Amino acid sequence: xxxxxxxxxxxxxxxxxxxxxxxxxxxxxxxxxxxxxxxxxxxxxxxxxxxxxxxxxxxxxxxxxxxxxxxxxxxxxxxxxxxxxxxxxxxxx
Amino acid sequence: xxxxxxxxxxxxxxxxxxxxxxxxxxxxxxxxxxxxxxxxxxxxxxxxxxxxxxxxxxxxxxxxxxxxxxxxxxxxxxxxxxxxxxxxxxxxxxxxxxxxxxxxxxxxxxxxxxxxxxxxxxxxxxxxxxxxxxxxxxxxxxxxxxxxxxxxxxxxxxxxx
Amino acid sequence: xxxxxxxxxxxxxxxxxxxxxxxxxxxxxxxxxxxxxxxxxxxxxxxxxxxxxxxxxxxxxxxxxxxxxxxxxxxxxxxxxxxxxxxxxxxxxxxxxxxxxxxxxxxxxxxxxxxxxxxxxx
Numbered sequence: 001x002x003x004x005x006x007x008x009x010x011x012x013x014x015x016x017x018x019x020x021x022x023x024x025x026x027x028x029x030x031x032x033x034x035x036x037x038x039x040x041x042x043x044x045x046x047x048x049x050x051x052x053x054x055x056x057x058x059x060x061x062x063x064x065x066x067x068x069x070x071x072x073x074x075x076x077x078x079x080x081x082x083x084x085x086x087x088x089x090x091x092x093x
Numbered sequence: 094x095x096x097x098x099x100x101x102x103x104x105x106x107x108x109x110x111x112x113x114x115x116x117x118x119x120x121x122x123x124x125x126x127x128x129x130x131x132x133x134x135x136x137x138x139x140x141x142x143x144x145x146x147x148x149x150x151x152x153x154x155x156x157x158x159x160x161x162x163x164x165x166x167x168x169x170x171x172x173x174x175x176x177x178x179x180x181x182x183x184x185x186x187x188x189x190x191x192x193x194x195x196x197x198x199x200x201x202x203x204x205x206x207x208x209x210x211x212x213x214x215x216x217x218x219x220x221x222x223x224x225x226x227x228x229x230x231x232x233x234x235x236x237x238x239x240x241x242x243x244x245x246x247x248x249x250x251x252x253x254x
Numbered sequence: 255x256x257x258x259x260x261x262x263x264x265x266x267x268x269x270x271x272x273x274x275x276x277x278x279x280x281x282x283x284x285x286x287x288x289x290x291x292x293x294x295x296x297x298x299x300x301x302x303x304x305x306x307x308x309x310x311x312x313x314x315x316x317x318x319x320x321x322x323x324x325x326x327x328x329x330x331x332x333x334x335x336x337x338x339x340x341x342x343x344x345x346x347x348x349x350x351x352x353x354x355x356x357x358x359x360x361x362x363x364x365x366x367x368x369x370x371x372x373x374x375x376x
Contacts, residue, residue, distance in 0.1 A: 001263075002258075002259065002261060002262075002266040003258065003259045005266060005267075005270055006258050006261070006269065006270055007258075009269075009270035009273055009274050010273065012274060012277070013274050013276070013277035013311075014277075016274075016278060016280070016281045017277050017280060017281070017358055018268060018302070019281055019284075020277075020281045020283070020284035020285075021284070022278050023284040023285055023287055023288050024284050025282075026288060027287045027288065027296075033293065033352075033355075034284050034334075034355075035293055035348055035351060035352040035355065036275040036293055036296065038331070038348060039287070039293070039296060039297065039300065039345075039348055040287055040347045041255055042300060042341075042344055042345075042348075043283070043284055043299070043300045043303060045306070046300065046303050046304055046307075046337070046341075047284060047303065049308075049333075049337075050266060050276070050277070050280055050308060050311050051301075052271065052309060053311050053312065053315055053330075054311065056275070056315060057258075057269070057273065057315050057318055058258075060319070060322070060346075061275065062257075062329070065315075065329040065330070065333070066329070068333060069329070069332065069333055069336065071341070072333065072337055073336075076340045076343075076344060077313060079344040079347075079348070080343065080344055080347055083344065083347035083348045083350075083351045084347065084351075086348075086351035086352075086354075086355060087347075087350065087351040087354050087355075108330065113328040113329075113331075113332055114329075115259045117326070139368070164305055166303055168279070168305060168306045171286075171298060171299075171301075172279070172282045172283075172302060172306075174288055175282055175283075175285055175286040175290065175299065175302075176282065176285075178286075178289040178290060179289065181330055183290060183291075183295050184292065185292065185294060185295045187294075187364075187365050189365075204342065205339070205342040205343070206342075207342075208301070208341075208342035208345050208346050209301060209304075209305055209338060209341065209342045210301070210305075211298050211302045211305065212296040212298055213298075213305075214294070214297045214298060214301075214346075214349055215342075215346050215349070216346075216349045216350065216353055217350060217353060226353075226365060228297065228298075228349070230295060230298045235348060240344060
């Protein structure tokens, strides 16, 4: 019984996270301006990180959690670089 | 000790983070963590961060609880706004408020808290005139939002000054 | 599904509830990106995913592995700390960049830059 419940709830939450990623992807494709796309990209990174966490719960593998940390780091750095680029037209002043 | 570890708190935090990432208490990891704390402390020394003094640390716990309660409440509020956004368009707007926080670190903390709370976003702070421009998602009552910012400011002032 | 069957019923219920709640919160936050009409309104949407969704899903994972006692649960604490500290920085920078661009293009409905005070000394 618990096995069934937990299988389905992990599956359902992964479907919801996938839908959330699809929303962010739609916003990246649609725009309308560069800052909207970057904001959506940042959201996409966070959703991907949460997806990895749910995979980690499903498989009890530590490697997923380290990957999630790395994705969060890369998302932070890339979003900040993009935002700086929008503001000035160059990343490092 | 100060020459080796110019920012002791930062070095301790780095050591703890290193041990947690490695998930071990082996002497080798502790040594590498201490080395990292030392080197990054020196790097930070070159960056000249503003030092601030904590006066009433005891107030920090109450303030943190208040912030967490506010974040939970505004999470629910913003979620309902998004779910109803098709029928009722969000009533968003820009607001300005005057601040008189002097401490740089307190200002940074206020900015992080306001942006982390759904519903308010810190946009711009004019250092010369000390006016903060921020954006709120639900502008029912302007004075309510200004009052919230002022409340945070008063608490941070008590902690930092 | 080998290890998750070892969970007692109350822990399984908690893990399921927290996980579903966190995923739903994240979905609502990302839905905000679609439904809200203005960039500055959309700036509020990802904070729901980061503050609500991340914390709930990390709590679910902490509960799961704390009950199973299969490994340390400090990675989740690090993830929560990291995400809550860094997301505001990104959003603040993005907001400032958007404000700068909108002012540069002289869009309607964007507050002007406050005028610098006139010097009193002659």
